[in-house]
Amino acid sequence: MRQFVQKDSSMIKNGTDIIFSAQCLREGGLVAFPTETVYGLGADALNPLAVARIFEVKQRPTFDPLIVHISEISQLEMLFENPISPIVYRMADAFWPGPLTIVHRKSGIVPDLVTSGLNTVAVRMPSHPVALELIRLAKTPIAAPSANRFGQLSPTKPEHVLKQLTGIDYLLSGNEKMGGIESTVISIDGDQCFLLRPGAISLSDIRKIVHCISRGQNQKEKDMPSPGLLKSHYSPNKPLFILEKHTETLPDNSGLILHSKSDLSGHATKTIYTSETADHIEIAANLFTALHLMEDDEAVFQIFIEPVEETGLGVAIMDRIKKAAFRYL
Ligand code: TXA
Ligand code: MG
DSSP, X not given: OOOOOOSSGGGOOEESOHHHHHHHHHTTOOEEEOOSSSOEEEEETTOHHHHHHHHHHHTOOTTSXXXXXXXXXXXXXXXXXXXXXXXXXXXXXXXXXXXXXXXXXXXXXXXXXXXXXXXXXXXXXXXXXXXXXXXXXXXXXXXXXBSSOTTBOOOSSHHHHHHHOOSOSEEEOOXXXXXXXXXXXXXXXXXEEEEEEOOSSOHHHHHTTSOOBOGGGOTTGGGSOOGGGOSSOSBOSSOEEEOOTTOOOOOTTEEEEESBOXXXXXXXXXXXXXXXXXOHHHHHHHXXXXXXXHHHOTTOSEEEEOOOOOSTHHHHHHHHHHHHHGGGO
Protein backbone atom coordinates (compact mmCIF):
# COMPACT_ATOMS: atom_id res chain seq x y z
CA MET A 1 0.00 0.00 0.00
CA ARG A 2 1.40 3.37 -0.96
CA GLN A 3 1.87 6.06 1.61
CA PHE A 4 0.62 9.59 1.19
CA VAL A 5 2.85 12.32 2.50
CA GLN A 6 1.69 15.37 0.57
CA LYS A 7 0.36 18.21 2.67
CA ASP A 8 -0.82 20.27 -0.26
CA SER A 9 -1.48 19.86 -3.95
CA SER A 10 1.79 21.55 -5.00
CA MET A 11 3.48 18.30 -3.96
CA ILE A 12 1.38 16.14 -6.30
CA LYS A 13 3.49 14.56 -9.03
CA ASN A 14 1.99 15.15 -12.43
CA GLY A 15 2.76 14.52 -16.06
CA THR A 16 2.00 12.07 -18.87
CA ASP A 17 3.68 8.88 -17.59
CA ILE A 18 1.06 6.16 -18.20
CA ILE A 19 3.40 3.28 -17.26
CA PHE A 20 4.17 4.85 -13.86
CA SER A 21 0.47 5.58 -13.36
CA ALA A 22 -0.51 1.98 -14.08
CA GLN A 23 2.12 0.74 -11.66
CA CYS A 24 0.79 3.11 -8.96
CA LEU A 25 -2.68 1.67 -9.48
CA ARG A 26 -1.44 -1.91 -9.27
CA GLU A 27 0.32 -1.08 -5.99
CA GLY A 28 -2.86 0.29 -4.44
CA GLY A 29 -2.21 3.98 -5.20
CA LEU A 30 -4.49 6.76 -6.42
CA VAL A 31 -4.14 8.29 -9.88
CA ALA A 32 -6.21 11.13 -11.32
CA PHE A 33 -6.63 10.58 -15.07
CA PRO A 34 -8.43 12.12 -18.05
CA THR A 35 -11.55 10.60 -19.56
CA GLU A 36 -13.66 11.88 -22.46
CA THR A 37 -16.11 13.38 -19.92
CA VAL A 38 -14.20 14.75 -16.88
CA TYR A 39 -11.07 13.82 -14.87
CA GLY A 40 -11.50 10.66 -12.76
CA LEU A 41 -9.82 9.70 -9.48
CA GLY A 42 -8.83 6.08 -9.97
CA ALA A 43 -7.92 3.12 -7.77
CA ASP A 44 -7.80 -0.66 -8.29
CA ALA A 45 -11.51 -1.55 -8.04
CA LEU A 46 -10.70 -4.99 -6.62
CA ASN A 47 -8.53 -3.61 -3.77
CA PRO A 48 -10.81 -2.35 -0.97
CA LEU A 49 -7.97 -0.52 0.80
CA ALA A 50 -7.15 1.45 -2.34
CA VAL A 51 -10.85 2.19 -2.90
CA ALA A 52 -11.15 3.43 0.68
CA ARG A 53 -8.53 6.10 -0.13
CA ILE A 54 -10.82 7.50 -2.84
CA PHE A 55 -13.54 8.19 -0.29
CA GLU A 56 -11.02 9.76 2.07
CA VAL A 57 -9.38 12.01 -0.51
CA LYS A 58 -12.72 13.11 -1.99
CA GLN A 59 -14.34 13.46 1.42
CA ARG A 60 -17.13 11.47 -0.15
CA PRO A 61 -19.74 9.69 1.99
CA THR A 62 -19.49 5.94 1.61
CA PHE A 63 -23.18 5.70 0.69
CA ASP A 64 -22.30 7.05 -2.77
CA PRO A 65 -21.16 4.15 -5.01
CA LEU A 66 -18.37 4.37 -7.63
CA ILE A 67 -18.20 3.67 -11.36
CA VAL A 68 -15.80 0.87 -12.38
CA HIS A 69 -13.87 1.56 -15.59
CA ILE A 70 -12.84 -1.25 -17.96
CA SER A 71 -10.90 -1.50 -21.21
CA GLU A 72 -12.47 -4.68 -22.70
CA ILE A 73 -16.10 -5.75 -22.89
CA SER A 74 -14.99 -9.24 -21.75
CA GLN A 75 -14.22 -7.78 -18.28
CA LEU A 76 -17.99 -7.58 -17.73
CA GLU A 77 -18.08 -11.31 -17.08
CA MET A 78 -15.92 -10.79 -14.02
CA LEU A 79 -17.92 -7.83 -12.65
CA PHE A 80 -21.56 -8.60 -13.47
CA GLU A 81 -23.54 -11.52 -12.06
CA ASN A 82 -24.59 -14.24 -14.44
CA PRO A 83 -26.81 -14.30 -16.39
CA ILE A 84 -25.85 -10.93 -17.86
CA SER A 85 -28.85 -9.31 -19.54
CA PRO A 86 -28.48 -9.39 -23.36
CA ILE A 87 -29.47 -5.71 -23.28
CA VAL A 88 -26.14 -4.97 -21.58
CA TYR A 89 -24.27 -6.26 -24.63
CA ARG A 90 -26.53 -4.38 -27.04
CA MET A 91 -25.85 -1.14 -25.18
CA ALA A 92 -22.11 -1.86 -24.89
CA ASP A 93 -21.91 -2.60 -28.64
CA ALA A 94 -23.72 0.62 -29.44
CA PHE A 95 -22.00 3.05 -27.05
CA TRP A 96 -18.67 1.66 -25.83
CA PRO A 97 -16.05 2.86 -25.63
CA GLY A 98 -17.89 6.04 -24.63
CA PRO A 99 -19.75 8.01 -21.98
CA LEU A 100 -22.40 5.44 -21.00
CA THR A 101 -22.39 3.78 -17.56
CA ILE A 102 -24.32 0.55 -17.10
CA VAL A 103 -25.60 -0.54 -13.67
CA HIS A 104 -26.35 -4.29 -13.37
CA ARG A 105 -26.38 -6.95 -10.62
CA LYS A 106 -22.81 -7.47 -9.43
CA SER A 107 -20.65 -10.55 -9.02
CA GLY A 108 -19.05 -11.57 -5.73
CA ILE A 109 -15.65 -10.21 -6.75
CA VAL A 110 -16.69 -6.54 -6.51
CA PRO A 111 -15.94 -5.10 -3.04
CA ASP A 112 -18.95 -3.73 -1.15
CA LEU A 113 -17.17 -0.42 -0.69
CA VAL A 114 -17.25 0.15 -4.46
CA THR A 115 -21.02 -0.32 -4.58
CA SER A 116 -21.87 1.10 -1.14
CA GLY A 117 -23.34 -2.27 -0.26
CA LEU A 118 -25.77 -2.30 -3.21
CA ASN A 119 -26.20 -5.58 -5.07
CA THR A 120 -25.49 -3.76 -8.33
CA VAL A 121 -22.31 -2.25 -9.79
CA ALA A 122 -21.86 0.60 -12.28
CA VAL A 123 -19.42 -0.05 -15.16
CA ARG A 124 -18.24 1.92 -18.16
CA MET A 125 -15.56 1.71 -20.85
CA PRO A 126 -14.19 5.21 -21.47
CA SER A 127 -13.17 6.26 -24.98
CA HIS A 128 -10.34 8.61 -23.99
CA PRO A 129 -7.15 6.96 -25.36
CA VAL A 130 -5.14 7.77 -22.21
CA ALA A 131 -7.82 6.28 -19.93
CA LEU A 132 -8.13 3.13 -22.07
CA GLU A 133 -4.36 2.60 -22.16
CA LEU A 134 -4.07 3.18 -18.42
CA ILE A 135 -6.73 0.56 -17.61
CA ARG A 136 -5.17 -1.88 -20.08
CA LEU A 137 -1.71 -1.47 -18.50
CA ALA A 138 -3.04 -1.62 -14.94
CA LYS A 139 -4.54 -5.04 -15.81
CA THR A 140 -7.38 -4.48 -13.37
CA PRO A 141 -10.71 -2.63 -13.47
CA ILE A 142 -10.38 0.92 -12.12
CA ALA A 143 -12.93 2.43 -9.75
CA ALA A 144 -13.12 6.16 -10.38
CA PRO A 145 -15.49 8.94 -9.40
CA SER A 146 -14.94 12.41 -10.81
CA ALA A 147 -11.71 13.87 -9.35
CA ASN A 148 -13.29 16.64 -7.29
CA ARG A 149 -14.20 16.98 -3.62
CA PHE A 150 -17.65 15.58 -2.88
CA GLY A 151 -20.43 17.87 -4.05
CA GLN A 152 -18.09 20.38 -5.73
CA LEU A 153 -17.39 21.20 -9.37
CA SER A 154 -16.20 18.41 -11.66
CA PRO A 155 -12.68 18.88 -13.11
CA THR A 156 -12.08 19.25 -16.84
CA LYS A 157 -8.46 20.45 -16.57
CA PRO A 158 -5.46 19.23 -14.51
CA GLU A 159 -5.47 22.49 -12.51
CA HIS A 160 -9.07 21.85 -11.42
CA VAL A 161 -7.88 18.58 -9.85
CA LEU A 162 -4.97 20.32 -8.09
CA LYS A 163 -7.33 22.98 -6.75
CA GLN A 164 -9.48 20.46 -4.92
CA LEU A 165 -7.48 17.35 -4.01
CA THR A 166 -4.42 16.36 -1.99
CA GLY A 167 -3.16 12.90 -1.12
CA ILE A 168 -2.99 11.36 -4.60
CA ASP A 169 0.02 9.57 -6.10
CA TYR A 170 -0.04 10.99 -9.60
CA LEU A 171 -2.03 13.33 -11.81
CA LEU A 172 -1.95 11.96 -15.34
CA SER A 173 -2.69 14.73 -17.84
CA GLY A 174 -4.22 14.38 -21.29
CA ASN A 175 -4.27 16.78 -24.19
CA GLU A 176 -7.59 15.89 -25.79
CA LYS A 177 -10.47 18.24 -25.08
CA MET A 178 -13.07 16.79 -22.72
CA GLY A 179 -16.82 16.58 -23.22
CA GLY A 180 -17.31 18.24 -19.84
CA ILE A 181 -20.53 16.46 -18.80
CA GLU A 182 -20.29 13.13 -16.97
CA SER A 183 -21.47 9.86 -18.45
CA THR A 184 -25.13 8.92 -18.75
CA VAL A 185 -25.99 6.30 -16.10
CA ILE A 186 -28.57 3.61 -16.93
CA SER A 187 -29.63 0.60 -14.93
CA ILE A 188 -30.42 -2.69 -16.64
CA ASP A 189 -32.55 -5.25 -14.83
CA GLY A 190 -33.53 -8.23 -16.99
CA ASP A 191 -35.12 -6.71 -20.07
CA GLN A 192 -35.78 -3.34 -18.44
CA CYS A 193 -33.70 -0.19 -18.78
CA PHE A 194 -33.94 2.87 -16.51
CA LEU A 195 -32.18 6.20 -16.89
CA LEU A 196 -30.54 7.06 -13.53
CA ARG A 197 -28.48 10.12 -14.50
CA PRO A 198 -28.79 12.17 -17.69
CA GLY A 199 -25.38 12.66 -19.28
CA ALA A 200 -23.28 12.90 -22.38
CA ILE A 201 -25.44 10.39 -24.31
CA SER A 202 -29.04 11.52 -24.69
CA LEU A 203 -32.10 9.46 -23.80
CA SER A 204 -33.26 9.64 -27.41
CA ASP A 205 -29.96 8.07 -28.58
CA ILE A 206 -30.43 5.28 -26.02
CA ARG A 207 -34.01 4.74 -27.15
CA LYS A 208 -32.75 4.03 -30.66
CA ILE A 209 -31.32 0.80 -29.19
CA VAL A 210 -33.64 -0.16 -26.30
CA HIS A 211 -36.77 1.16 -24.65
CA CYS A 212 -35.53 3.06 -21.59
CA ILE A 213 -37.65 4.67 -18.89
CA SER A 214 -36.51 8.04 -17.59
CA ARG A 215 -36.31 8.30 -13.82
CA GLY A 216 -39.41 10.50 -13.54
CA GLN A 217 -41.53 7.61 -14.80
CA ASN A 218 -39.51 5.05 -12.88
CA GLN A 219 -41.83 3.39 -10.35
CA LYS A 220 -39.06 1.14 -9.07
CA GLU A 221 -36.67 3.96 -8.27
CA LYS A 222 -36.79 3.21 -4.54
CA ASP A 223 -35.41 -0.25 -5.30
CA MET A 224 -32.53 1.15 -7.33
CA PRO A 225 -31.11 4.06 -5.42
CA SER A 226 -28.59 6.25 -7.22
CA PRO A 227 -27.26 8.57 -4.56
CA GLY A 228 -25.69 10.72 -7.28
CA LEU A 229 -29.21 11.97 -7.86
CA LEU A 230 -28.91 14.22 -4.81
CA LYS A 231 -30.65 17.48 -5.66
CA SER A 232 -27.59 19.54 -4.78
CA HIS A 233 -24.29 18.52 -6.37
CA TYR A 234 -21.54 19.91 -8.59
CA SER A 235 -21.75 23.23 -6.71
CA PRO A 236 -19.43 26.24 -6.87
CA ASN A 237 -18.45 27.76 -3.51
CA LYS A 238 -20.47 30.96 -4.08
CA PRO A 239 -24.16 31.58 -4.80
CA LEU A 240 -25.28 30.55 -8.27
CA PHE A 241 -28.57 31.76 -9.77
CA ILE A 242 -30.25 30.74 -12.99
CA LEU A 243 -30.92 33.83 -15.06
CA GLU A 244 -34.59 34.69 -15.56
CA LYS A 245 -35.74 35.77 -19.00
CA HIS A 246 -36.68 39.28 -17.88
CA THR A 247 -33.63 40.08 -15.75
CA GLU A 248 -32.56 43.63 -16.61
CA THR A 249 -30.01 44.42 -13.92
CA LEU A 250 -27.59 42.37 -11.87
CA PRO A 251 -26.32 43.17 -8.38
CA ASP A 252 -22.77 44.55 -8.04
CA ASN A 253 -19.94 42.02 -8.28
CA SER A 254 -21.91 39.56 -10.37
CA GLY A 255 -20.32 37.00 -12.64
CA LEU A 256 -22.38 36.14 -15.71
CA ILE A 257 -22.17 32.91 -17.69
CA LEU A 258 -23.82 33.13 -21.11
CA HIS A 259 -24.19 30.64 -23.94
CA SER A 260 -24.82 33.11 -26.75
CA LYS A 261 -24.33 36.82 -27.43
CA SER A 262 -26.51 38.98 -25.18
CA ASP A 263 -27.01 42.64 -24.20
CA LEU A 264 -26.73 41.69 -20.54
CA SER A 265 -22.97 41.21 -20.57
CA GLY A 266 -22.35 44.96 -19.99
CA HIS A 267 -23.95 44.74 -16.53
CA ALA A 268 -21.65 42.12 -15.06
CA THR A 269 -18.26 42.37 -13.33
CA LYS A 270 -17.11 39.39 -15.35
CA THR A 271 -18.78 37.64 -18.28
CA ILE A 272 -17.82 34.24 -19.65
CA TYR A 273 -19.26 32.75 -22.83
CA THR A 274 -19.43 28.96 -22.98
CA SER A 275 -20.46 29.32 -26.62
CA GLU A 276 -21.41 32.20 -28.88
CA THR A 277 -24.09 30.27 -30.73
CA ALA A 278 -25.77 28.22 -27.96
CA ASP A 279 -24.07 25.08 -29.30
CA HIS A 280 -24.77 22.33 -26.74
CA ILE A 281 -21.50 20.46 -27.29
CA GLU A 282 -19.51 23.67 -26.75
CA ILE A 283 -21.58 24.57 -23.69
CA ALA A 284 -21.05 21.13 -22.13
CA ALA A 285 -17.30 21.26 -22.76
CA ASN A 286 -16.94 24.72 -21.20
CA LEU A 287 -19.55 24.68 -18.41
CA PHE A 288 -17.43 23.44 -15.50
CA THR A 289 -14.42 25.53 -16.62
CA ALA A 290 -16.60 28.65 -16.59
CA LEU A 291 -17.87 27.84 -13.09
CA HIS A 292 -14.30 27.19 -11.87
CA LEU A 293 -13.15 30.56 -13.28
CA MET A 294 -16.02 32.37 -11.53
CA GLU A 295 -15.29 30.50 -8.31
CA ASP A 296 -11.62 31.59 -8.46
CA ASP A 297 -12.32 35.30 -9.18
CA GLU A 298 -12.34 37.29 -5.93
CA ALA A 299 -14.22 40.17 -7.55
CA VAL A 300 -17.19 37.88 -8.20
CA PHE A 301 -19.54 37.52 -5.20
CA GLN A 302 -22.38 35.69 -6.97
CA ILE A 303 -22.81 34.01 -10.32
CA PHE A 304 -25.71 34.20 -12.77
CA ILE A 305 -26.01 31.59 -15.50
CA GLU A 306 -28.24 31.51 -18.56
CA PRO A 307 -30.42 28.38 -18.87
CA VAL A 308 -30.34 26.22 -22.03
CA GLU A 309 -33.10 24.52 -23.97
CA GLU A 310 -33.76 21.09 -22.46
CA THR A 311 -33.43 18.96 -25.58
CA GLY A 312 -30.73 16.33 -26.36
CA LEU A 313 -27.53 17.11 -24.46
CA GLY A 314 -29.34 20.18 -23.08
CA VAL A 315 -31.14 17.86 -20.61
CA ALA A 316 -27.84 16.88 -18.97
CA ILE A 317 -26.51 20.45 -19.10
CA MET A 318 -29.62 21.77 -17.31
CA ASP A 319 -29.46 18.87 -14.82
CA ARG A 320 -25.93 20.02 -13.83
CA ILE A 321 -26.90 23.71 -13.76
CA LYS A 322 -29.98 23.09 -11.57
CA LYS A 323 -27.98 20.93 -9.15
CA ALA A 324 -25.22 23.53 -8.93
CA ALA A 325 -27.82 26.24 -8.21
CA PHE A 326 -30.16 24.12 -6.05
CA ARG A 327 -29.36 25.81 -2.73
CA TYR A 328 -30.38 29.16 -4.15
CA LEU A 329 -33.47 28.18 -6.13
O1 TXA B 1 -18.22 10.49 -16.69
C1 TXA B 1 -18.24 9.91 -15.61
O2 TXA B 1 -19.12 9.09 -15.31
C2 TXA B 1 -17.11 10.24 -14.60
C3 TXA B 1 -15.80 9.71 -15.19
C4 TXA B 1 -14.64 9.89 -14.23
O3 TXA B 1 -15.95 8.37 -15.57
N1 TXA B 1 -17.38 9.64 -13.34
C5 TXA B 1 -18.36 10.07 -12.50
O4 TXA B 1 -18.40 9.41 -11.30
O5 TXA B 1 -19.12 10.96 -12.79
P1 TXA B 1 -19.22 9.93 -10.03
O6 TXA B 1 -18.78 9.10 -8.89
O7 TXA B 1 -19.05 11.39 -9.89
O8 TXA B 1 -20.70 9.56 -10.37
C6 TXA B 1 -21.12 8.20 -10.37
C7 TXA B 1 -22.60 8.09 -10.43
C8 TXA B 1 -23.22 8.58 -9.14
O9 TXA B 1 -24.38 9.29 -9.48
C9 TXA B 1 -23.54 7.28 -8.42
O10 TXA B 1 -24.56 7.44 -7.49
C10 TXA B 1 -23.93 6.39 -9.60
O11 TXA B 1 -23.00 6.74 -10.61
N2 TXA B 1 -23.79 4.98 -9.30
C11 TXA B 1 -22.64 4.29 -9.12
N3 TXA B 1 -22.90 3.00 -8.80
C12 TXA B 1 -24.24 2.85 -8.80
C13 TXA B 1 -25.14 1.77 -8.55
N4 TXA B 1 -24.70 0.55 -8.23
N5 TXA B 1 -26.47 2.01 -8.64
C14 TXA B 1 -26.92 3.23 -8.97
N6 TXA B 1 -26.13 4.30 -9.21
C15 TXA B 1 -24.81 4.13 -9.13
MG1 MG C 1 -19.01 13.44 -9.51
